[in-house]
Amino acid sequence: MKAKDAMTSPAVGVSPEATLEEVARLMLERRIGSVLVVDEAGRLVGIVTESDFLKERGIPFSTFRAPMLLGRFLGKDGLEQVVAEARRTKAKEIMSSPVHAVGLEEPLARVLELMLDYDINHVPVVDAEERPLGIITRFDLLRLLKPHL
Incomplete structure (x- = not known):
């Protein structure tokens, strides 16, 4: 099987x-777990x-790990402030890059x-x-098993 056989x-x-507000809205409206940038x-x-x-990210030069919400370290009382600030935060500030992507003809084993x-x-x-043509999620891999269940 190839990537094109499993992608959405x-x-x-x-x-x-x-903004992260726009990204979150898209993810919620479309019921998806990721958005490509x-x-x-x-x-x-x-x-x-x-x-x-x-x-959860490590503090530089420390073994302490702290929770991060929307790219910001989260203190005990800062949830409302972080959410308000995140409305102005851009996708480029928290996106993962580089992205591990594949071509249409890539074997599905490589995706795994x-x-x-x-x-x-x-x-x-x-x-x-x-340029993105589609995406493969772990859920898409489960769908491949459907005819065999």
């Missing part, structure tokens, strides 16, 4: 300047996933390797110019 198309994309020419430059909204090697749930499918 089209993938949803936003500009690097899109594309430049003016439509080339893939990043990805924002639901896990990018809430992460990427997901496991990089602990990711979303692999964009791109053309030769790096």
Whole structure:
């Protein structure tokens, strides 16, 4: 099987300047776990996933790990402030980049390797110019099993 056999198309994309509020709205309205970030020419430059909204990051030069919400460290009393600030935060500020993407003809085994090697749930499918054609999620891989269940 190849990437084109498992992908969902089209993938949803936003500009690097899109606010996190816009990204969240798209993800909620379309019930998707990621949004691709594309430049003016439509080339893939990043990805924002639901896990990018809430992460745990290490403090530099420390073993302490702190929660981050929408790209901001979260203190005990700062939730409202972080959410208000995030309305102005741009996708480019929290997107993951570079993105591990594949071509249409890439074997599905390579997609699985990427997901496991990089602990990711979303692999964009791109053309030769790096323009998104679709996306493969772990859920898409489950759908491949449906005829056999």
